[in-house]
Amino acid sequence: MHLEDLHAIAQQQQEADSKLEHILYVCTGTACQSSRSEEVLKAIQAELKARGLEKKCAVRPGGCQGLCARGPLANLDRGKQLYQHLTPEDAPAVVEALDGEPPARLQLDKQLPFFTRQVRVATQGGGLIDPNDLNSYIAAGGYTALLDALMHKTPAEVLQEVVKSGLRGRGGGGYPTGLKWSTVAKAAPTPKYVIVNGDEGDPGAFMDRALMEDYPFRVLEGMTLAAYAVGASYGYIYVRAEYPLAVKRLQNAIKQAQKQNLLGSNIASTPFSFNVEIRLGAGAFVCGEETALIASIEGGRGTPRPRPPYPAESGLWGKPTLINNVETIANVVPILQHGSEWFARIGTEKSKGTKVFALSGRINNTGLIEVPMGITLREIIFEIGGGIPEGKKFKAVQTGGPSGGCIPEQHLDMPVDYDSLAQVGSIMGSGGMIVMDETSCMVDVAKYFMEFSMAESCGKCVPCRVGTAQMYDLLLKISEGRATLNDLALLEALCDMVKHTSLCGLGQAAPNPVISTLRYFRDEYLAHILEKRCPAGVCQMKPEVMEVHS
Amino acid sequence: MSRVVTLKINGQDVSGREDETVLQVARENGIEIPTLCHLEGLSNVGACRLCLVEVKGVSRLLPACVTRVSEGMEVTTHSERLERYRRMIVELLFSEGNHVCSVCVSNGHCELQDTAIQLRLDHIGMPYRFPVRQVDASHSRYGLDPNRCILCTRCVRVCDEIEGAHTWDIMGRGINSQLITDMHTPWGESETCTSCGKCVQICPTGALFIKGKSVAEMTKRPDFLPYLAMMRNRKNGS
Numbered sequence: 001m002h003l004e005d006l007h008a009i010a011q012q013q014q015e016a017d018s019k020l021e022h023i024l025y026v027c028t029g030t031a032c033q034s035s036r037s038e039e040v041l042k043a044i045q046a047e048l049k050a051r052g053l054e055k056k057c058a059v060r061p062g063g064c065q066g067l068c069a070r071g072p073l074a075n076l077d078r079g080k081q082l083y084q085h086l087t088p089e090d091a092p093a094v095v096e097a098l099d100g101e102p103p104a105r106l107q108l109d110k111q112l113p114f115f116t117r118q119v120r121v122a123t124q125g126g127g128l129i130d131p132n133d134l135n136s137y138i139a140a141g142g143y144t145a146l147l148d149a150l151m152h153k154t155p156a157e158v159l160q161e162v163v164k165s166g167l168r169g170r171g172g173g174g175y176p177t178g179l180k181w182s183t184v185a186k187a188a189p190t191p192k193y194v195i196v197n198g199d200e201g202d203p204g205a206f207m208d209r210a211l212m213e214d215y216p217f218r219v220l221e222g223m224t225l226a227a228y229a230v231g232a233s234y235g236y237i238y239v240r241a242e243y244p245l246a247v248k249r250l251q252n253a254i255k256q257a258q259k260q261n262l263l264g265s266n267i268a269s270t271p272f273s274f275n276v277e278i279r280l281g282a283g284a285f286v287c288g289e290e291t292a293l294i295a296s297i298e299g300g301r302g303t304p305r306p307r308p309p310y311p312a313e314s315g316l317w318g319k320p321t322l323i324n325n326v327e328t329i330a331n332v333v334p335i336l337q338h339g340s341e342w343f344a345r346i347g348t349e350k351s352k353g354t355k356v357f358a359l360s361g362r363i364n365n366t367g368l369i370e371v372p373m374g375i376t377l378r379e380i381i382f383e384i385g386g387g388i389p390e391g392k393k394f395k396a397v398q399t400g401g402p403s404g405g406c407i408p409e410q411h412l413d414m415p416v417d418y419d420s421l422a423q424v425g426s427i428m429g430s431g432g433m434i435v436m437d438e439t440s441c442m443v444d445v446a447k448y449f450m451e452f453s454m455a456e457s458c459g460k461c462v463p464c465r466v467g468t469a470q471m472y473d474l475l476l477k478i479s480e481g482r483a484t485l486n487d488l489a490l491l492e493a494l495c496d497m498v499k500h501t502s503l504c505g506l507g508q509a510a511p512n513p514v515i516s517t518l519r520y521f522r523d524e525y526l527a528h529i530l531e532k533r534c535p536a537g538v539c540q541m542k543p544e545v546m547e548v549h550s
Numbered sequence: 551m552s553r554v555v556t557l558k559i560n561g562q563d564v565s566g567r568e569d570e571t572v573l574q575v576a577r578e579n580g581i582e583i584p585t586l587c588h589l590e591g592l593s594n595v596g597a598c599r600l601c602l603v604e605v606k607g608v609s610r611l612l613p614a615c616v617t618r619v620s621e622g623m624e625v626t627t628h629s630e631r632l633e634r635y636r637r638m639i640v641e642l643l644f645s646e647g648n649h650v651c652s653v654c655v656s657n658g659h660c661e662l663q664d665t666a667i668q669l670r671l672d673h674i675g676m677p678y679r680f681p682v683r684q685v686d687a688s689h690s691r692y693g694l695d696p697n698r699c700i701l702c703t704r705c706v707r708v709c710d711e712i713e714g715a716h717t718w719d720i721m722g723r724g725i726n727s728q729l730i731t732d733m734h735t736p737w738g739e740s741e742t743c744t745s746c747g748k749c750v751q752i753c754p755t756g757a758l759f760i761k762g763k764s765v766a767e768m769t770k771r772p773d774f775l776p777y778l779a780m781m782r783n784r785k786n787g788s
């Protein structure tokens with residue numbers, strides 16, 4: 001496979017496509033599949049066949065269109081017409097209206113800010129690539145970056161592009177990707193490894209799932225570029241077993257790429273060899289932590305270990321290991337395709353590029369979005385997200401899941417970037433964004449996340465193992481109107497202590513939801529404690545319950 | 551041979567080899583840092599977090615048992631904040647299990663108790679959790695009372711790293727973590743246990759004990775460990 005071959009494949013595809021009058025992509029991501037999108041796809045195909053139109057219009061499986069709440073979605077002729085709420089029974093209506101106007105209930109307005117305000121980098125292609133078909137990816141420009149790098153660039157040059165792009169890790173920490181790559185590149189040339197972290201354990205997050213499902217070839221290409229830049233010869237994609245579709249598509253992508261010599265020994269007849277294997281996680285949140293993930297791949301118990309040494313120095317089997325998040329890796333391909341300057345023009349001074357967010361909670365447009373860094377929370381929630389349903393009042397937005405915090409109304413005009421979010425007591429996190437309205441109780445929210453952290457703590461270190469359990473009990477006590485101000489003081493002392501003494505990020509960040517809700521919604525805690533009252537009417541007061549121990 | 555570096559611990563100039571930890575260098579110089587999961591001769595896991603110290607220029611607190619010394623480092627081992635955190639860690643440990651010292655075989659010879667005394671802990675400010683945990687008395691010579699276990703994993707490591715049996719391990723996660731033998735079979739039925747008793751000797755509390763001992767009679771002798779570890783290293787030529 002050479003660059004010319006890629007161009008030939010792309011051209012062939014384009015020629016074949018140009019003979020068609022219409023191309024319809026039906027989303028086959030997990031969300032749309034769960035509302036029968038595969039049946040929709042088959043029904044439309046059957047309908048076309050029945051009418052002898054299969055040469056006129058092609059129906060293909062595509063990726064996520066973003067507005068998952070209105071699925072199954074479909075996209076006709078690269079965005080000319082969007083469809084929503086499709087059912088297999090709608091197939092005749094869709095086929096009849098190919099050249100005209102589909103019924104209003106099926107039309108999704110492509111001019112919605114939800115679509116026009118997005119900037120697609122990691123999700124480049126907008127779901128209009130068949131995730132099962134390497135040629136479809138190549139037709140969309142896939143693998144040109146890799147072959148160009150292998151033929152015309154040194155590993156150092158690839159690395160420099162990533163450094164100059166200013167890309168930062170999308171797995172939550174925001175560590176400069178180029179810097180991490182250089183550390184691994186500089187490490188002694190024993191076997192080195194690349195790991196792509198697709199564990200994605202935050203509740204409410206599904207960005208990485210969508211990327212792996214919709215753009216499995218981009219993840220592979222990005223990984224291969226990373227391996228070339230740092231001198232690694234073997235890679236692992238760590239995916240949680242709860243993502244069967246992502247696993248299936250990645251497996252298929254690996255097979256197809258190997259067949260075309262885009263993965264394996266002497267890739268594209270160059271001296272560079274790289275192979276990839278998928279490892280399944282059992283869905284423990286802590287296994288997303290890099291050292292726990294490595295232990296899990298090695299076959300051990302998924303518990304973190306103290307760093308340093310960092311994986312870049314001593315990772316998988318004690319060898320230098322690059323570990324990056326799925327979205328970070330997906331960004332690498334567009335950076336090398338369009339250049340670091342192009343990428344660095346998107347976003348803000350210190351946070352370059354875009355971020356994929358999973359919008360959920362009390363918001364009209366739940367789904368997946370990719371927006372430039374620096375956009376405000378207000379724009380995301382009220383323009384792209386379409387605001388709060390049922391005329392309710394906005395209360396807070398939670399970012400960063402169990403490791404993040406709740407941001408109130410007063411900070412909605414703040415730009416979304418790593419540093420601003422940290423300043424207001426939250427984190428960028430991996431991209432979960434949960435919107436809450438006046439019907440949410442902030443004590444209840446804090447309790448929910450603490451319960452999660454308690455259940456997901458690996459139990460290795462004392463502050464997190466026992467501290468999260470104690471904090472959860474205190475929050476439970478507060479939410480049931482059984483707590484005193486002393487309990488609140490103990491809760492705050494524990495927050496401070498667990499944050500600063502825990503071994504890994506799980507424990508260190510577990511108090512964040514409590515700290516941030518106390519910072520902005522202390523009055524709600526006080527109402528529960530002093531007045532035995534839940535202002536939002538969520539918590540059931542049980543002040544009469546005696547202290548009973550199990 | 552590794553380089554020698556100089557550093558400051560609590561303002562005192564000290565020197566150490568580059569491959570030594572802050573804890574080792576501190577102890578060589580008579581500076582005491584509380585520890586529970588660390589034991590000379592075993593690998594370090596950095597799990598109890600008692601040995602956290604402040605290092606100038608580093609915003610995070612660092613565990614002395616796994617942090618290597620480096621040239622020019624300035625370490626503080628005791629401060630109001632560190633003491634407060636340490637007391638809370640010990641309080642959390644007491645609240646987690648069922649530690650009734652007055653009836654414990656290890657009363658007076660317990661590292662958890664000693665640490666509490668050292669930290670001048672006079673009461674436990676956390677609600678006790680009173681877990682329900684079954685005693686395992688199935689072994690002919692030894693017993694496990696998990697009510698007194700602090701999950702330091704010293705027994706797990708000594709059994710795996712020194713005895714080579716790997717009888718012990720941890721099951722479950724978070725607050726439900728629990729110490730088990732083999733695949734969660736009773737200790738007495740373990741097929742891997744060699745009954746060497748090393749785990750009993752290095753257990754910091756009365757969780758592992760020799761049968762037949764009464765209250766306060768269970769003294770432990772972990773001193774064999776550094777020698778065994780040293781001899782093993784010598785044999786392996788390192």
Ligand SMILES: Cc1cc2nc3c(=O)[nH]c(=O)nc-3n(C[C@H](O)[C@H](O)[C@H](O)COP(=O)(O)O)c2cc1C
Pocket residue numbers: 168169170171172173174175177197198199200201202285286287288289290291323324325326328329430504505506
């Ligand atoms: C408790 C915990 C869970 C994590 N889960 C994930 C995860 O699901 N996916 C991920 O990419 N990173 C996760 N991380 C961050 C990883 O440890 C690591 O920093 C990241 O994969 C590095 O990739 P990046 O630099 O590309 O962001 C987690 C960290 C912690 C402490």
Ligand code: SF4
Pocket residue numbers: 286303304456457458459460461462464465502503504505506507508
């Ligand atoms: S902070 Fe929690 S998850 Fe991390 S090592 Fe400690 S117990 Fe395990």
Ligand code: SF4
Pocket residue numbers: 698699700701702703704705706729752753754755757758
């Ligand atoms: S039994 Fe003793 S040595 Fe083993 S984990 Fe428990 S306290 Fe530590």
Ligand code: FES
Pocket residue numbers: 584585586587588595596597598599600601602613614615616
């Ligand atoms: S002795 Fe260092 S963490 Fe336990």
